[in-house]
Amino acid sequence: MRKKNNRLTERFQTIASTKPVVSTAPRVRSTRMPRDNERITCYRYGKIKYGNFEPVQVVIKDVSPNGARIVLEHASKLPDMILLKAPSSGIKSRCLVVWQRGHTAGLKFI
Helix, strand or coil: CHHHHHHHHHHHHHHHHCCCCCCCCCCCCCCCCCCCCCCEEEEEEEEEECCCCCCEEEEEEEECCCEEEEEECCCCCCCCEEEEEECCCCEEEEEEEEEEECCEEEEEEC
8 A cells, every 4th residue: 555655646746846738729710701892890770671570670780892790689580581771871782691690690782
């Protein structure tokens, strides 16, 4: 039993005397595709319409010539195609819903 304790003590001392190994996490490449046009932050109110439902108010967080990012009040699943209207920004366009994560969605103007 004494011999076992000596080995454990030696092992602990060896571990304690070694310098800790500091490693960095591997770099993860972004899968985001490069954008053709820059987004412009705008924070404007707008409305989306789809199907036979009443228009839903949204906040347009940013916009580019190709699309926009919107935030919905409720995280409801959007269909593939919607109509986005924002009279204050001069936007009235049919849009393709490219992605949606919770309350936020990315739209492509068509």
